Amino acid sequence: MQINYKHQLNDLIKLRLKIIRPLLFLTIVPYFCFIGVIAFKPEMFSPFIFDTNISLGIFLGLVLILLIFIITVIYVYLANKFIEPQISVIRGNE
């Protein structure tokens, strides 16, 4: 690795972190909150939402499945849009 594109690599890593960190947070925190409620206060998940027969736990569980998928889609979108061009620049310089 040459010194002259070391700063480009640093930019790439910074960009990656900027994208990955919030998404990682969005993955880990809701999941452990979900598990936490089940372990500590399971009754919190019992009430029905709105006027339905669907419990809060089932609703949030299904939302979590959706969220997990959305996180992967967001990452692919952001990575293709922002990370790939930066890698191409570095590749071009090499």
Next chain:
Amino acid sequence: MNKLILSILLFSNLSLASDGNGENNDISIIMFVLFVSVTLLITYWASKRSSTVDGFYTAGGNITGLQNGLAISGDFMSAASFLGISGLVYLTGFDGLIYSIGFLIGWPIILLLIAEPLRNLGKYSFADVVSFRLNQRPIRILAACGSLSTVILYLIAQMVGAGKLIEILFGLPYYSAVMIVGGLMILYVTFGGMLATTWVQIIKAILLLFGATVIALLVLFQFNFDLNLFFNEATSIHKKGITILSPGGLISDPISAVSLGLALMFGTAGLPHILMRFFTVPNAMQARKSVAYATGFIGYFYLLTFIIGFGAIILISNNPAYLDTSNTLIGGNNMAAIHLADAVGGEILLGFISAVAFATILAVVSGLTLAGASAISHDLYANAYLKGKQSEKNEMFISKLATILLGGLTIYLGIIFQNQNVAFMVGLAFAIAASANFPLLLLSIYWKKLTTKGAVIGGSLGLFSAITFVVLGPVVWVDILGNASPIFPYKYPALFSMTITFTTIWVFSSFDKSENGYNEIKKFDSQYFRSQTGIGIDAKTTH
């Protein structure tokens, strides 16, 4: 997870044949023979393209993101998770969802942290990545031990479950079922390598998604797609009533909750047969896409199993045709999805779903065997034993030999574990993956100061402690070995074993002042450059 496989095991207690099973068998056998014929043709086609080591392990690296996404989801949607999770939902309602989410949560972790560096650094196995800048021999041996323990535990659980399931669905004796599965698996992998295994996996994933979608749609159709009515009906029929909509004590104490959560979250990122799939795509961009596709398919599949489980509560739990004398489901709770297929779609759907379940088992064990074979031939033989000096032809021969040996071993273990409780094995596989394979992979990619010494000591302790804690814990020590009380009090060891791994790796790497350690740290920057950019990926790796 443990419960799922346990209930598959309970199948054995069942005397076969319910009413009308003879005709069902005909349809499912026709469909199964069709599946086997098509996959054998694919194997023949693939065999001409798998004559190189690269072709054998990575399908030439030309699988697209969508294809790989389907194949990954195929690897992950095993018969145990299809029948087991829908059975668990049938039995407990909400608690089934906890497992579904647990199995899904590992995917963003793989995507955000592992997939791209793995693709950029590795060639055939995740040990390529861990040993990239570390001392080949000890690291390869350690990684191969981690891979093989995970793969063999998984294989035993799948094989025993498969034998019991096929015994019920097709009326085949347990031994023949195990032999057929083992024999076909050896054929696919030995001759067709990764290319055939991938296509078997893709076809099976499509069939399974299609079959599960049809069942779910037919169920919801009966309720005019009104979820309100659907859940209302389920709670009024289920004997636990409204409590099936909230947590029911699957996880009770906080330590078990966190420990299980960690094992599921990080275990997926340490499963060798899943990690291996990332070498079949041409670059990091396709690797990334394949995870998003896979997550979509798997997430959708879990939604379906949830509907199927609740559908079974409504439509079959009160139907005498599906119950035995003691008022439980014929074949056990894991048969919920199978009976439901019959209830909503008649014999044709039942036959189709049975054939798909068989196909699923075949595809999953093939993927596992291929991953195990790569650990033996690529890591242990070619790199640890011969130090990378072997000829290509020789490695190919050892790969096929390893496949046949592993296949034989699996059949043998399937038979000796027939009447054993293997329920804990998938859980243990996940614990090992999370406590040994994943930390090694993660730290080798991201932590500059990792040295061979730290990796070997920490990784071995992680592997050893995960196994020890499970053996001394409630599941093996008390339930299987019959001791009065467990030496290690928790069912899930990951919280403790992962802590041991990370701490010892950190301590022994930090205090490693050897010249080797210094040189390994010096190589980190160029490895990091390659892992982040993929530059150098096409050049032959020289260690």
